[in-house]
Amino acid sequence: MMSTITLGIHGGAGRLGRRITALALADPRFSLRAVVVRHGSDAMGQDVGLLAGAEPVGILAGADPETLIACDVVIDVSSPAAAASLAGLLAKGGAKALVTGTTGWTDAQDETLSRAANDMAILRSGNFSLGVTALVHQVQEAAARLGPDWGVHIHDIHHSAKKDTPSGTALMLADAVRAGWDHSVTPKCLAVGAPLEENPTRGEIIITAERKGQVVGTHDVTFYGAGETLCFTHTAQSRDIFAYGALQAAQWLAGKKARLYTMQEVMSPQD
Ligand SMILES: NC(=O)c1ccc[n+]([C@@H]2O[C@H](COP(=O)([O-])OP(=O)(O)OC[C@H]3O[C@@H](n4cnc5c(N)ncnc54)[C@H](OP(=O)(O)O)[C@@H]3O)[C@@H](O)[C@H]2O)c1
Numbered sequence: 001m002m003s004t005i006t007l008g009i010h011g012g013a014g015r016l017g018r019r020i021t022a023l024a025l026a027d028p029r030f031s032l033r034a035v036v037v038r039h040g041s042d043a044m045g046q047d048v049g050l051l052a053g054a055e056p057v058g059i060l061a062g063a064d065p066e067t068l069i070a071c072d073v074v075i076d077v078s079s080p081a082a083a084a085s086l087a088g089l090l091a092k093g094g095a096k097a098l099v100t101g102t103t104g105w106t107d108a109q110d111e112t113l114s115r116a117a118n119d120m121a122i123l124r125s126g127n128f129s130l131g132v133t134a135l136v137h138q139v140q141e142a143a144a145r146l147g148p149d150w151g152v153h154i155h156d157i158h159h160s161a162k163k164d165t166p167s168g169t170a171l172m173l174a175d176a177v178r179a180g181w182d183h184s185v186t187p188k189c190l191a192v193g194a195p196l197e198e199n200p201t202r203g204e205i206i207i208t209a210e211r212k213g214q215v216v217g218t219h220d221v222t223f224y225g226a227g228e229t230l231c232f233t234h235t236a237q238s239r240d241i242f243a244y245g246a247l248q249a250a251q252w253l254a255g256k257k258a259r260l261y262t263m264q265e266v267m268s269p270q271d
Pocket of ligand 1: 010013014036037079080102129242
């Protein structure tokens with residue numbers, strides 16, 4: 001029988017971090033060892049079970065990321081600056097594996113993550129949902145079959161507290177289109193709330209975004225051809241789909257060798 005995976009969570013006071021903590025505490029595959037919150041956060045010193053809306057478990061939220069180094073897998077859902085700095089620290093400290101779901105990375109932060117993946121297994125995904133992972137695959141397949149004679153519109157809708165635009169998922173979907181077309185094109189990203197004035201022309205990718213209320217996340221991808229359209233939609237009804245996917249990814253990544261992995265690999269039929 002597989003032994004329990006020791007788990008650390010970085011960004012444990014956030015909306016997603018609390019749900020990952022709650023699900024991990026109820027999941028026999030994992031033994032939660034450390035939950036790290038931002039230094040100075042009100043959550044520092046609180047019992048992580050209570051923080052996650054569950055029973056107290058005797059583990060207090062800390063602010064020292066070094067406490068995560070000894071865990072089999074660390075899940076990060078914080079901010080891009082904090083996540084990049086964590087990746088560097090974990091790689092230097094000899095940590096084994098990092099799953100990061102943080103979105104909004106700059107090129108320099110991306111580079112820090114890629115460098116850290118020389119020393120440890122890292123899985124990064126802007127969306128841990130199993131449905132979105134399947135959608136990314138389907139969108140790449142559709143783009144490959146239809147070819148760049150079609151144009152693509154991606155629309156992302158999220159709650160009003162979301163910090164980055166477009167969403168990490170919208171960017172992943174644009175990457176899937178480009179990969180399917182096998183052709184590099186920079187998506188045109190319109191400002192939040194800006195409507196799509198004209199349908200995308202052949203070989204064009206346009207991303208629009210809406211921020212409202214408590215929407216967990218909806219993504220529409222529409223392919224425009226001559227006289228026809230093809231639409232895909234994914235709707236997240238609960239943040240728990242991301243927490244569940246993050247734990248699936250953590251279990252899959254435990255024990256893997258150093259390199260960058262994707263959520264597509266977690267769901268690959270070969271694995
Ligand atoms: N991959 C996915 O499936 C998925 C799904 C949803 C969201 N996300 C992404 O995951 C990230 C978190 O999302 P969220 O909705 O949970 O946001 P959130 O509620 O703002 O949570 C982020 C948390 O990270 C904390 N943090 C910031 N700097 C830190 C540091 N140095 N050390 C430890 N914690 C730190 C923040 O603390 P303070 O509030 O005290 O600053 C906050 O508690 C975002 O990038 C979001 O886009 C990914």
